[in-house]
Amino acid sequence: MRGRISWLKNPRSRGAYYGFFLPAAFLLCLALFIGTIFVGKDQTEKSLRWGIDVIRGSGYSKITSEKLQPQPSPPLQPEPPPQPAPAIRPHLQSQPHLPPDPSPELQPQLADQQYLAQNECRPPGSEPLPKGLVSNSSDLQMQPLWGRRKKVNSTTSLFTAAVGIKQKEMVDKMVRKFLSSNFSVMLFHYDGIVDAWKDLEWNNHVVHVSAVNQTKWWFAKRFLHPDIVTEYSYIFLWDEDLGVDDFDPERYLKIVKDEGLEISQPALDKTKSQVHHTITARWTNSTFHRRINSSNSKHGCDSTTEYPPCTGWIELMAPVFSRAAWRCIWYMIQSDLNHAWGLDILFGYCAQGDRTKNVGVVDAEYIVHYGMPTFGETPNEEEHNPSEPNARLEVRRHSHHEYKIFKRRWQDAAKEDESWIDPYPDSWNYSII
Known part of the structure; x- marks a missing residue:
């Protein structure tokens, strides 16, 4: 002390x-x-x-030394593990952020928005059904009442024709040839006669539709909706007066696929057929062609012409459409115009690209066009009553009238649709009638 x-x-x-x-x-x-x-x-x-x-x-020296020496930092306490975020219920994750208590005026609008968002990709009318049950396509394959179901495979095509009992023999040859190539077949009976075909062995293996005095385009618009025939790779929509002795459906389709023809027809045998347009005539030693190769055509066609019927064109008698082309063509067919005159001028719009490349005539597989009148034919010209109208002449006159109506509708629609750009503005400058 x-x-x-x-x-x-x-x-x-x-x-x-x-x-x-x-x-x-x-x-x-x-x-x-x-x-x-x-x-x-x-x-x-x-x-x-x-x-x-x-x-x-403690001594001054001790304090001084402790003051000068850095003190060890305290050991770092480990950070507590992050707490998991509270789970969000799945139905809350997909719901839009809406006001917690919308006003009564907004509730109907919000309900409509939610309904549209949930059903945006559904076919109209299927909203009440679970998505997995909705079947939005079909086919024309006939099914047995029991046993194994038949299926349409990806290579199956459809042959259809408007037929009358008077051409029974020619139709029989066509149907046999297409059935043997694994086609589905549908016949449109414009004369109302169906039972007279029952003696043919294939009768129960094809679909028959009957409506008196109706054209194949009338039938096609009502029974060949794209969703009905979407299972088929190609759709044949032919007349009844065609000879098929030199025609093979399978070889024809191989050429069409290899050449990328979305719209096509078999060439016509010049020696046996009625040839209305030069482009449909068969070229010898050729597989197919896309344009007229002659300056002698009545339409002034040459190798440089880019408009129908010089190129990018086929006739109405025996057209063959790809699945994609047919969907477009179906929408172009007018329900109230039976004869479809003028439709062939515009086929190229549905060619899924350049019509000068995707539309063609197949020469290697050709047919004969006999040119037999279907409607308005007088059974016996000598017995015809002069006071009665000439049915055949009236049919042709009405066909011309429908052509003018269709042309006017197209031109009016093109003017009204300001967002549409016409890839072929000169199509109507050249009449094929």
Whole structure:
């Protein structure tokens, strides 16, 4: 005790005491007070023990050395693991962020928006059904009442024709040939006679549709909707007066596929057929052609002409359409225009690209067009009553009238649709009648 008092009596020691120890003690107490807030309990206790040692009079050298030596930082406490975010129920994730309590005026509008979002890709009318049950296509494959179901494969095509009993023999040859090539067959009976075909062995293997005095285009618009025939790669829509002795459906389709013809027809045998347009006549030693190769055409065609019927054109008698082309053609057929005159001028619009490349006539597989009148034929010209109208002449006159109506509709629609750009603006400049 006496040593400590004598130490304070020393002026130099007293200066050290008041100049160093008292301020250090004050700062230490302040640090300890603040430290209790930010540091853990264990570190606070260490700091207290260290402060007590200093106040009790540890040597100046000890304090100086401890002051100069950096204190080890406290061990880092491991961060607590992140808490998982609260689970969001699936139905809440897909719902749009809507006001929590929409006003009564907004509720119908919001309901309509939700309904449209949920049913945007559904066929109209299928909304009440589960999506997996919706069947939006069909085919014309006849099915047995029991046993294994027949399926239409991806290579199956459809043959259709408007037929009358007077051409039964020619139709029989056509149907046999197409059935043997694994085609589905649908016959349109324009004379209303169906039972007279029952003696043919294939009668129960084809679909028969009967409507008196209706053309194949009338039947096609009503019974060949694209969703009904979407399973078929190609659709044949032929007349009944065609000879097929030199025609093979399978070889024909191979050429069409290899050459990328979306719209086509078999060439006509020039020696046996009625040829109305030069482009449909068969070229010898040729597989197919896309344009007229002669300057003797009545339409002034040559090798540079780019409009129908010089190129990009086939006739109405025996057209063959790809699946994609037929979907376009079907929409172009007018329900109230039976004869479809003028439709062939515009076939090229549905050719899925350049009509001068995707429309063609196949020479290797050709047919004969006998040119037999279908409608308005007088059974016996000698017994015809002059006071009665000439049915055949009236049919042709009405066909011309429908042609003018169709042309006017097209031109009016093209003017009204400002967003549509006509790729072939000169199509109607050249009449094919």
